[in-house]
Amino acid sequence: MSKTWLVEAVGISLACLLSWRVSSPRLRQVLFLISSYLFYAGVARWFVGVLVASTLMNYGWGSLLRRRPTAGLLWGGVLVNLLLLGGFKYVPGISASWAQMSPFAALTRIAVPVGISFWTFEALSYLFDVYRDQEIDPSLLEFSLYMAFGPTVLSGPICRLPDMLPQFREARPLEWEDLRHGLQRIWLGIFMMMVARTLGSGLQPGQGVDAGFESTRLGGIDVWLLAIGYGFQLFFDFAGYSHIAIGVARLFGFRLPENFNLPYLSTSPSEFWTRWHMSLSFWIRDYVFLPLATARREVWWRNLSLLISMVIFGLWHKATLVFVIWGAYHGVLLVLHRVWQQTQRRFGFDSTGWFFTPMAWLVTFLAICFGWIFFRAPNSEKAFAMSRAALSPTSYHPPSFALDYYLVVGATLAGYFLVSALRARLGAEDESIFAWIPVELRSGCYAAMLYVLIFLYFVAFQTTQPHAFIYFQF
Amino acid sequence: MPETTEQMIEYIVEEIVRRPGVKVDEDTPLVSSGLIDSLALVDILLKLEDVTGTHIPAGKVQPKDMDTVRLMFSTAARVGKPRKK
Numbered sequence: 001m002s003k004t005w006l007v008e009a010v011g012i013s014l015a016c017l018l019s020w021r022v023s024s025p026r027l028r029q030v031l032f033l034i035s036s037y038l039f040y041a042g043v044a045r046w047f048v049g050v051l052v053a054s055t056l057m058n059y060g061w062g063s064l065l066r067r068r069p070t071a072g073l074l075w076g077g078v079l080v081n082l083l084l085l086g087g088f089k090y091v092p093g094i095s096a097s098w099a100q101m102s103p104f105a106a107l108t109r110i111a112v113p114v115g116i117s118f119w120t121f122e123a124l125s126y127l128f129d130v131y132r133d134q135e136i137d138p139s140l141l142e143f144s145l146y147m148a149f150g151p152t153v154l155s156g157p158i159c160r161l162p163d164m165l166p167q168f169r170e171a172r173p174l175e176w177e178d179l180r181h182g183l184q185r186i187w188l189g190i191f192m193m194m195v196a197r198t199l200g201s202g203l204q205p206g207q208g209v210d211a212g213f214e215s216t217r218l219g220g221i222d223v224w225l226l227a228i229g230y231g232f233q234l235f236f237d238f239a240g241y242s243h244i245a246i247g248v249a250r251l252f253g254f255r256l257p258e259n260f261n262l263p264y265l266s267t268s269p270s271e272f273w274t275r276w277h278m279s280l281s282f283w284i285r286d287y288v289f290l291p292l293a294t295a296r297r298e299v300w301w302r303n304l305s306l307l308i309s310m311v312i313f314g315l316w317h318k319a320t321l322v323f324v325i326w327g328a329y330h331g332v333l334l335v336l337h338r339v340w341q342q343t344q345r346r347f348g349f350d351s352t353g354w355f356f357t358p359m360a361w362l363v364t365f366l367a368i369c370f371g372w373i374f375f376r377a378p379n380s381e382k383a384f385a386m387s388r389a390a391l392s393p394t395s396y397h398p399p400s401f402a403l404d405y406y407l408v409v410g411a412t413l414a415g416y417f418l419v420s421a422l423r424a425r426l427g428a429e430d431e432s433i434f435a436w437i438p439v440e441l442r443s444g445c446y447a448a449m450l451y452v453l454i455f456l457y458f459v460a461f462q463t464t465q466p467h468a469f470i471y472f473q474f
Numbered sequence: 475m476p477e478t479t480e481q482m483i484e485y486i487v488e489e490i491v492r493r494p495g496v497k498v499d500e501d502t503p504l505v506s507s508g509l510i511d512s513l514a515l516v517d518i519l520l521k522l523e524d525v526t527g528t529h530i531p532a533g534k535v536q537p538k539d540m541d542t543v544r545l546m547f548s549t550a551a552r553v554g555k556p557r558k559k
Contacts, residue, residue, distance in 0.1 A: 071533075132534045133553075270511045285512045286536055293516045294532035302516060338513055345492065 011035065015150075019252050025171045029141050032252070036150040040115075043154065047113035054084060055147045058123040059140055065130045066137075074131045078124060085120045088112050090319040115154045117316055117474055119147050121283055126161050128287050136161050142168050151249040155471045157242055157259045157279035167254050174253045185247025192240030193469070199233040199412060207405050209233050213376055220396040223389045227369045229409045230376045232416065235263065237470045238277070262420045264368075267360040269333040272368055284313050303338065307331035317375075317474045322383050326374040333367055475500070478525050482543050485521050490514045500544040505537045515540060522546050528554030 015035040022028050041048040061077040089112050126143070129136060138146065138161060146164050147153075202208025212218075212226045242259035249256045257279050266272035273281045293305035307328060314327020344351055351360065370390065377383035389395040399406070479500060487498050490510055504510045510518065515537060522540075523530050526547070534553040540546050 128533075132536065270513070271508075274508060274511070282537075289512055290515065290519075290535070290537070291532040293513075294519055294530075297520060302513065306513070334513075 011039065015252075020174050023171055023173075025169050026141070029145050029168055032150070033141065033145045033148065036145065036148040036153060039150045040148060040153050044114045047111075050084075050088070050113045050116070051119065051148055051153075052144075054081070054120065054123060055144050056140075058126060058147070059138075059143045062126055062130045062143075065127060069131050069133065071131075074127060077127045081120050081124055081127075085116060088116055114472060118156045118158055119153060121158050121280070121316075122147060122161075125158070125283060125287060129160070129162060134162055136165060138165055149249075151245045151252075151254070152256065155238075155241055155245070155469065155474075157245065157257050158283055159256060159279070163257065164254075170253075172253065178250050178253050182247045182250035185243045185250060187247075189240040189243030189245075189247060192236040192243060195412060196233045196235075196237035196240060196470075198408060199229055199236065203404050203408060204402070207402055208408075209376075212401065212405075213378065213382075215400070217400065218386060218389050219398070219400065220389050220392065221399045222401060223373065223386045224369070225399065225401065225406065225409060226376075226386075227372050227390070228413070229405075231264070231369045231372045232409070232412050234372065234375070234470060235260070235416075236412075241469055241471065262424060264365060264416065265361070265420050265424060266364050266368075267357060268364055269330065269337050269367065272364060273330075273334070280313070280316065284309050284316075288312055303335045306334045306338075310334065321380045322374045322377055325380065325383070326371055329371050329374060333371075479543060479547065481525055482522065482546065485525075486510075486518065486543070490517060498543070501542050503541050504543075505541045512537075518546070522550055523554075523557075526550040526554055527557055529557050530554045 015031065019028055019031055022031060037048055037052075040051060044051075057080065058077070061073075061080070065073050065077065092112070126136075126146075142165060143161070145168060146159070146161050149159070149164070152159055198208075200208050200210045202211065209226055209229045212222065212229070215222070218226070239260040246256045246258070259277060259279050261275040261278065263272055263276040266275055289305055289309040292308060293302045295301070295305075308331075310331035311324055311327040313330070314323040314325075317323045343349070350356075370387070373386050373390070374380075374383045377386060483498050483500070486504070487496070491498065496509070498504070498509075502509075504518075505515065518540065519530060519532060519535065528550055530550055530553060535549055538545075539549040
């Protein structure tokens, strides 16, 4: 594993150095496409063929749609993409339910091309944008690069072609700022993923969120700790990964959409979804919710559209009951928030100020964390049992985890909220809150910490149990 | 400022934003600034249909096309179709 990552790191560095020397946009595109395919083939092996097939199919479909922008042709393209996605991602899971019946047994062995949910949604947004008369006319080379773009092909952020195309065509020289910003984001991402790893595995074997969710005797306090701990594990893991993806792209001069923006400072479920996994959340808003919600004028239809959109959000992750429940739960939260907003308007009630704003934050935070039980639980029985424990006062017996695990979660929360509050107050980017430190000292510290983290991650931690990036499974 | 633009701004300020001290003009960013959420965007889109007397197919509209009042009207002019009586 470490050897593969080392090869990839060297490959990225070489591609970076080469791209800096190449001024022709077309030549840079060729270089990036070859390195992106090599990178993807290194991780996903022969599935690179699926990616190429999907690219060719969508490019052809997009060209057809540009000439004849009909709804039928659009939905045909959407259907083909969903069949491809469903065939690889959902058929094995669904077949597992009927695995005892021989025709379905073979289907359970279908492997999933890593990142298929991400690049299929990128392809779909291209078809929708062409249908919407967006002025995008990529060459096959540019579209292939958009689909296979190395920094995003495995787990996003989900990009849009209108944002990427001008960057692919730009012939601007790389600047020192790109390198500095890119390395800072990568460093921050690795650090955050290490925090996620610590939360997941705990400081000692058999502890941490991962082991906690396997435990059979959980009291109310344990469940809340696990839900909050997992919420932060998922955040640090995925936001950390997104920082790395954005940072690597920046090394080549590309700017990717942000994926997270202080999500746990949200004071409403609606606000949370503008701050968490933003590239997917905005995708669902733009291509599912808005067209659906404006199809009819009744309020009940708008609420139903919210619910449907959030169930699709859940299903995007996996076609299992827990993800359907998780999506529906968030749909209900959004509808309740909408009803609350309308009630406030009707009675002229102001819910801001020193008391109501912290209360709104607390309620939102606990509601979001409660939802993570369904996101993480291995099955719906376990999720419901944990929910009952969290909501039943009689289950609040003394916590069963070791004290140091509570300290890990507590320290993570304290660190997160301290940095988030600083960022929110200064309105600054991650690194700017440390702007008062002289740049030479900052760079030296960043470099030293990066080397220590890389050493820990790729060498020291390889001797303990492996840690997989959570969103690779989606 | 055209009457329809004033009507739209008044609706956004009084029915959607409803925050004291917040001023909205033709070029105030609404979606990108977080001033309005997805549900409010639906309300605004339907109001825009009423104000312009058109049907605006949501499948042809992106939130960035609705970011300011000026953009809303140019979007309505671009993709809006006369309503059937």
